[in-house]
Amino acid sequence: MPTNPKIIIELGEQFELNEVAVIELFSPLKNWEEKFRQLMLLGKKLPILPIDHQLDEYLVSGCESKVWLVHQWHNQTLSLAATSDAKIVKGLIAVVLAAFNNKTKTQIIEFNLDNYFAQLNLLNQLSPSRANGVHAIINEIKSFVDNVH
Amino acid sequence: MSIRSQFTLFSNQELNTPTPFIYLDNAATTQKPQSVIDVITHFYQHQNANVHRGSYNTANQVTARYEQARVNLANFIGAKSDTNIVWTKGTTESINLVAYAWGETHISDGDTIVVLGSEHHANFVPWQQLALRKGANFEVVNVLENGDLDLAHYQNLMDKKPKLVAVQHCSNALGNIHPIKQLTELAKQVGATVLVDGAQAVAHIKVDVQDIGCDFYTFSGHKMYGPTGIGVLYIAEDIKHEVNPFHFGGEMIQSVTIEKTSFRPIPALLETGTPNISGVLGFDAAVKFMQNEQTQHELASTSDLYNYLISQLSQIDKVRLLGSTENNIGVISFVVDGESVADIGALLNEQNIAVRCGHHCAMPLMQALKVNGTVRVSLAIYNDKSDVDGFINALRKSLDILCC
Ligand SMILES: Cc1ncc(COP(=O)(O)O)c(C=O)c1O
Numbered sequence: 341m342p343t344n345p346k347i348i349i350e351l352g353e354q355f356e357l358n359e360v361a362v363i364e365l366f367s368p369l370k371n372w373e374e375k376f377r378q379l380m381l382l383g384k385k386l387p388i389l390p391i392d393h394q395l396d397e398y399l400v401s402g403c404e405s406k407v408w409l410v411h412q413w414h415n416q417t418l419s420l421a422a423t424s425d426a427k428i429v430k431g432l433i434a435v436v437l438a439a440f441n442n443k444t445k446t447q448i449i450e451f452n453l454d455n456y457f458a459q460l461n462l463l464n465q466l467s468p469s470r471a472n473g474v475h476a477i478i479n480e481i482k483s484f485v486d487n488v489h
Numbered sequence: 490m491s492i493r494s495q496f497t498l499f500s501n502q503e504l505n506t507p508t509p510f511i512y513l514d515n516a517a518t519t520q521k522p523q524s525v526i527d528v529i530t531h532f533y534q535h536q537n538a539n540v541h542r543g544s545y546n547t548a549n550q551v552t553a554r555y556e557q558a559r560v561n562l563a564n565f566i567g568a569k570s571d572t573n574i575v576w577t578k579g580t581t582e583s584i585n586l587v588a589y590a591w592g593e594t595h596i597s598d599g600d601t602i603v604v605l606g607s608e609h610h611a612n613f614v615p616w617q618q619l620a621l622r623k624g625a626n627f628e629v630v631n632v633l634e635n636g637d638l639d640l641a642h643y644q645n646l647m648d649k650k651p652k653l654v655a656v657q658h659c660s661n662a663l664g665n666i667h668p669i670k671q672l673t674e675l676a677k678q679v680g681a682t683v684l685v686d687g688a689q690a691v692a693h694i695k696v697d698v699q700d701i702g703c704d705f706y707t708f709s710g711h712k713m714y715g716p717t718g719i720g721v722l723y724i725a726e727d728i729k730h731e732v733n734p735f736h737f738g739g740e741m742i743q744s745v746t747i748e749k750t751s752f753r754p755i756p757a758l759l760e761t762g763t764p765n766i767s768g769v770l771g772f773d774a775a776v777k778f779m780q781n782e783q784t785q786h787e788l789a790s791t792s793d794l795y796n797y798l799i800s801q802l803s804q805i806d807k808v809r810l811l812g813s814t815e816n817n818i819g820v821i822s823f824v825v826d827g828e829s830v831a832d833i834g835a836l837l838n839e840q841n842i843a844v845r846c847g848h849h850c851a852m853p854l855m856q857a858l859k860v861n862g863t864v865r866v867s868l869a870i871y872n873d874k875s876d877v878d879g880f881i882n883a884l885r886k887s888l889d890i891l892c893c
Contacts, residue, residue, distance in 0.1 A: 372839045376890050405831050425861075426829035427891055428836075467835060 343393055348412035352419025354387040357438045359456055366460045375462065379431025386434050389423040402476030404469045405429045409477060411484045417442050418484060422477070432474050435460065440481050448485050453478065492787050493871040495522040505841075511879045514843045516661050516689060516820055516867035518711045521775075525715060528774040529767045540766055541740060555766055558773035559756070565776045566706065567697035568723055575756040576764055579720035580688040581611040583707035584655070586722060587684055588615040590735040590759060591705075592653070595682070598624040601651040603643075603681070605667070606632040607660045607854040612686040616655050625652075632857035636663040636812030643672065647679045654681045658690035662849040662865060663812030664820025666694065673702045682728065688712055692779070692869070693788070693818035704728040710768065714869075715775030719768030722759070729755050736761050787870040794877060795819045795868055801881045802866075805888070811858055819868035822849075828891050830862045836887035837864075842880055 369375050400407040405426035412419045420441040422433045457463045463471050498520050504510040538548040540555045559571040577583045602616045606629050620627035628646050631639035654676035659666050676683045684705040692713040698706045706723040738761040743751040752758050799814050811822045834846030845865045848855045
């Protein structure tokens with residue numbers, strides 16, 4: 341079943357968080373507990389992906405937990421919506437979407453991810469499988485960019 | 490010396506930083522007492538030689554110790570003789586070995602194989618695949634809501650006169666102890682060959698293979714305080730003649746000519762190649778550890794700790810315990826309504842708590858219980874009340890973070 345482009349564009353617009361805001365939220369946090377609590381809060385900010393968009397064909401492979409990711413190009417920018425059955429992963433999705441949602445192809449290509457995660461000081465907090473899951477989501481988004489003309 | 494202090498891993502500073510390391514994943518593998526580690530180290534430092542072929546003292550001494558280990562292991566599980574004991578890599582290899590060395594010639598088109606719905610994949614997939622290769626029927630005993638097997642269904646399946654019944658002694662995901670003697674008797678009455686997967690049993694309950702009456706019994710050293718890479722396949726006297734060689738090479742041979750080869754009997758028949766000598770010696774030390782009085786004493790009291798764990802867990806909101814906690818080896822699986830087990834595992838890990846989160850290599854059981862996975866806590870003799878308290882506090886904190 342194809343996604344509904346209008347819904348995805350709306351969901352993308354509803355998620356207003358950007359990378360600057362995320363860095364501001366995380367930079368004062370010192371211990372693991374504060375960081376996970378913040379991830380929980382961020383996860384709640386993800387607009388709800390309708391259940392009829394949570395289809396196997398939108399599952400990101402390579403994630404330990406289930407992650408559904410849908411996208412739509414609109415006015416040269418990429419609208420993204422995603423969710424997961426695990427709350428920590430939802431928080432991580434929010435962190436990733438903050439960097440890529442509502443961005444142009446050039447902005448996405450030029451985005452310095454290493455720098456971003458270094459400032460958040462988050463990836464070393466994650467188990468290898470969860471870190472791989474984050475990379476899988478990022479790679480999926482990059483494939484959307486590679487496949488647009 | 491306390492039991493716990495014999496497990497030096499727990500005093501490793503690095504592991505216990507910043508909070509104490511709490512190991513509650515004993516159904517996956519147990520830690521090793523110093524006596525096991527010492528035997529292995531001593532072997533390589535002072536005695537290393539191959540077995541069964543030396544003309545010199547060291548090799549003969551190693552061979553004697555290696556064969557004595559077989560005798561000790563036979564006594565440990567009540568086998569008739571040391572010739573009923575075959576060394577393998579572990580439970581998984583033992584079961585696959587039976588599937589080929591016995592199954593290839595004794596299962597054919599239209600035969601029936603019965604397993605429980607709660608089997609570990611190691612005692613499920615080899616039989617499912619054998620059935621597919623041979624055109625045999627693969628029957629799975631239903632799991633009741635409380636995780637026990639459906640005995641009435643088991644009895645119905647016996648009417649199909651199965652050729653093989655392969656059952657676990659205890660469930661690795663839930664810890665419940667099956668009525669193995671009764672299951673074996675029912676299967677024997679209809680002429681079935683019976684294999685018992687004892688991987689989870691041997692560290693917790695006294696096993697007597699002759700009393701059970703099964704044809705094959707198997708377990709792994711590493712789940713009973715021994716090293717990895719070594720396990721046992723017990724083969725009862727009466728079934729030996731039905732077992733064929735599977736791997737070919739040295740050690741198993743009586744004589745070889747260009748035209749033909751004659752073989753030595755079991756166990757040599759199934760033990761071709763240089764064996765895991767240090768593993769066998771370490772396993773032997775683990776058997777001694779299991780048999781010593783202090784261990785037996787501690788073992789008797791693990792049920793108190795288990796009951797304490799269950800009572801503490803039951804008090805936490807939204808925690809749903811799975812499986813029967815009666816007649817249990819000290820394992821509890823649970824889910825928390827509205828939370829994913831992966832999240833719980835991640836937050837417990839942050840607090841230096843080792844538990845297993847997932848399907849526990851028992852996907853058919855997860856399907857029967859209608860869950861994607863569980864958090865599994867499994868106790869061993871070195872666990873104490875402070876482990877349980879630490880775990881419960883950490884779980885409460887994890888749920889507080891997840892539900893905020
Ligand atoms: C009931 C059961 N059977 C078989 C196995 C496989 O044992 P191993 O990995 O040592 O071969 C396990 C291990 O988890 C188990 O719990």
